[in-house]
Amino acid sequence: MGDVKTDIEIARAARKLPIQAIGEKLGIPAAQIMPYGHDKAKVSAEFIRSLSGRPDGKLILVTAINPTPAGEGKTTTTVGLGDGLNRIGRKTLICLREPSLGPCFGVKGGAAGGGYAQVVPMEDINLHFTGDFHAITSAHNLLASLIDNHLYWGNEQGIDSRRVSWRRVMDMNDRALREVVCSLGGATNGYPRETGFDITVASEVMAILCLAVDLEDLERRLGDIIIGYRRDRSPVFARDIKADGAMAVLLKDAMQPNLVQTLENNPAFVHGGPFANIAHGCNSVVATKTALKLADYVVTEAGFGADLGAEKFFDIKCRKAGLKPAAAVIVATIRALKMNGGVSKEDLGHENVDAVTRGCSNLGRHIANVRRFGVPVVVAINHFISDTEAEIAAVREYVSRLGADAIVCRHWAEGSAGVEELARRVAEVADSGQSAFKPLYPDNMPLMEKIETVASKIYHAAEVTADKAARDQLATWEEQGYGNLPVCIAKTQYSFSTDPNLRGAPEGHVVHVREVRLSAGAGFIVAITGEIMTMPGLPRSPSSERIFLNEQGYIEGLF
Ligand SMILES: Nc1ncnc2c1ncn2[C@@H]1O[C@H](COP(=O)(O)OP(=O)(O)O)[C@@H](O)[C@H]1O
Ligand SMILES: O=COP(=O)(O)O
Numbered sequence: 001m002g003d004v005k006t007d008i009e010i011a012r013a014a015r016k017l018p019i020q021a022i023g024e025k026l027g028i029p030a031a032q033i034m035p036y037g038h039d040k041a042k043v044s045a046e047f048i049r050s051l052s053g054r055p056d057g058k059l060i061l062v063t064a065i066n067p068t069p070a071g072e073g074k075t076t077t078t079v080g081l082g083d084g085l086n087r088i089g090r091k092t093l094i095c096l097r098e099p100s101l102g103p104c105f106g107v108k109g110g111a112a113g114g115g116y117a118q119v120v121p122m123e124d125i126n127l128h129f130t131g132d133f134h135a136i137t138s139a140h141n142l143l144a145s146l147i148d149n150h151l152y153w154g155n156e157q158g159i160d161s162r163r164v165s166w167r168r169v170m171d172m173n174d175r176a177l178r179e180v181v182c183s184l185g186g187a188t189n190g191y192p193r194e195t196g197f198d199i200t201v202a203s204e205v206m207a208i209l210c211l212a213v214d215l216e217d218l219e220r221r222l223g224d225i226i227i228g229y230r231r232d233r234s235p236v237f238a239r240d241i242k243a244d245g246a247m248a249v250l251l252k253d254a255m256q257p258n259l260v261q262t263l264e265n266n267p268a269f270v271h272g273g274p275f276a277n278i279a280h281g282c283n284s285v286v287a288t289k290t291a292l293k294l295a296d297y298v299v300t301e302a303g304f305g306a307d308l309g310a311e312k313f314f315d316i317k318c319r320k321a322g323l324k325p326a327a328a329v330i331v332a333t334i335r336a337l338k339m340n341g342g343v344s345k346e347d348l349g350h351e352n353v354d355a356v357t358r359g360c361s362n363l364g365r366h367i368a369n370v371r372r373f374g375v376p377v378v379v380a381i382n383h384f385i386s387d388t389e390a391e392i393a394a395v396r397e398y399v400s401r402l403g404a405d406a407i408v409c410r411h412w413a414e415g416s417a418g419v420e421e422l423a424r425r426v427a428e429v430a431d432s433g434q435s436a437f438k439p440l441y442p443d444n445m446p447l448m449e450k451i452e453t454v455a456s457k458i459y460h461a462a463e464v465t466a467d468k469a470a471r472d473q474l475a476t477w478e479e480q481g482y483g484n485l486p487v488c489i490a491k492t493q494y495s496f497s498t499d500p501n502l503r504g505a506p507e508g509h510v511v512h513v514r515e516v517r518l519s520a521g522a523g524f525i526v527a528i529t530g531e532i533m534t535m536p537g538l539p540r541s542p543s544s545e546r547i548f549l550n551e552q553g554y555i556e557g558l559f
């Protein structure tokens with residue numbers, strides 16, 4: 001492996017074009033982008049508004065099977081497929097999410113792709129980028145500080161200090177902050193109460209930024225945030241304590257999509273970054289809808305496996321934004337298929353055709369699930385050096401029996417030259433008009449039935465259980481007019497069930513909803529299941545231990 005360059009070495013050797021030249025490829029005048037240095041820029045809201053009358057290109061989703069902890073290459077394949085489509089003459093723009101510092105310094109690493117399928121400058125993108133996540137963190141925590149300040153100065157709104165639902169956030173993994181007591185230290189510090197921190201990518205402000213269509217919609221949604229409840233259980237909104245205006249000011253620039261480029265100088269929007277287990281896991285509506293006006297094909301990704309990111313892309317993002325995907329690519333890797341076939345993480349490097357075949361049950365269910373939304377599927381076998389021909393043949397044979405194509409892709413090792421076949425097939429499917437997209441459930445279905453529909457039809461659960469308090473809370477929200485909202489199920493990314501060790505395609509399991517949260521600003525109900533955390537912890541040996549500045553002052557260890 002010594003001669004295999006690291007992601008950061010490849011990214012640092014990139015021959016980048018000035019960001020203005022990348023904008024010109026999309027027809028964006030230099031005066032309509034705001035550069036952040038030479039290789040990053042934001043696109044102006046004025047230019048975006050000027051696009052409204054144009055026709056849309058075709059939207060392609062990249063999703064995946066249930067992953068290993070390292071991830072199976074959705075972001076990498078989104079970049080590779082975008083480069084591949086541009087290589088065969090299809091004007092394509094990719095839309096990615098911004099990486100969170102949590103996984104970057106924790107376990108997973110960055111989210112700018114990998115190998116020869118990356119967006120650059122990867123260090124900037126994986127670290128502070130254009131400051132959007134810091135802006136989201138500040139806006140979220142401004143609201144938190146205004147709540148405690150409101151309590152301190154007499155609590156005119158009558159907030160029940162035991163029922164403040166709004167927590168604080170930080171864009172880092174820190175289990176020590178999950179549950180805290182604030183305002184200790186005496187009367188001058190306010191009224192002590194229990195609260196805690198979530199990771200910024202789980203913030204409702206992040207979801208709002210990703211679902212708002214413009215600044216006016218952003219501010220309205222911010223005002224709709226429920227910060228807590230009064231003793232009579234009536235909700236208190238962010239606008240009740242006059243927080244929405246200042247929050248919108250903090251988010252004004254973050255609302256504009258970020259423009260960067262791939263290693264092959266193709267344009268990419270990178271904007272917004274919710275996780276797909278604890279949030280809806282899709283990049284922003286503004287970036288996606290703008291991209292559809294600027295390119296013939298738009299390739300975007302949704303987090304984790306299709307049971308999470310794709311379901312939420314379809315049932316939340318596409319439903320709310322009126323998007324109609326033309327095709328979906330399901331990324332499968334031999335290593336993740338083996339893991340779903342029962343092989344432990346330590347043994348994934350050895351050939352095991354039987355385990356691959358067993359693990360194909362996971363892929364088969366994801367294919368059936370995506371088709372349930374009326375979207376045609378192409379399988380991308382994201383090739384790893386350790387894969388064997390026998391293992392690949394087993395996957396292709398399994399998928400062909402389902403009437404789909406499984407195409408071996410080598411974009412990580414070869415860039416666009418390694419993904420032409422996938423690009424041709426995906427373009428053909430997207431152009432075919434086969435897609436007949438429809439969400440999984442109607443708006444007017446009762447909330448608990450929406451949760452049961454996702455759990456039964458996507459996860460193949462036999463039953464959904466929920467405490468009486470959660471059921472009563474859902475009923476109350478329906479009485480208050482929130483019954484038409486979609487649901488966002490927070491679940492482990494490793495299994496169709498809520499047990500991360502139950503791999504493959506489990507049937508008949510029970511999904512227990514332990515808590516429900518109303519994201520009134522984002523416009524969805526979060527149903528938290530199993531032991532999923534909204535503030536992840538760090539592993540015994542975090543990636544941060546291997547990230548440092550070398551003697552030349554360059555960053556080492558980011559991947
Ligand atoms: N074909 C491949 N061979 C080797 N490493 C890969 C390959 N595809 C992706 N990776 C690496 O795996 C990790 C996860 O890839 P990523 O695209 O971020 O996955 P996802 O978006 O599904 O989480 C990254 O470090 C990436 O560089
Ligand atoms: O929300 C998770 O995203 P990835 O699957 O890209 O890590």
Ligand SMILES: [Mg+2]
Nearest residue numbers: 071074075111
């Ligand atoms: Mg990713």
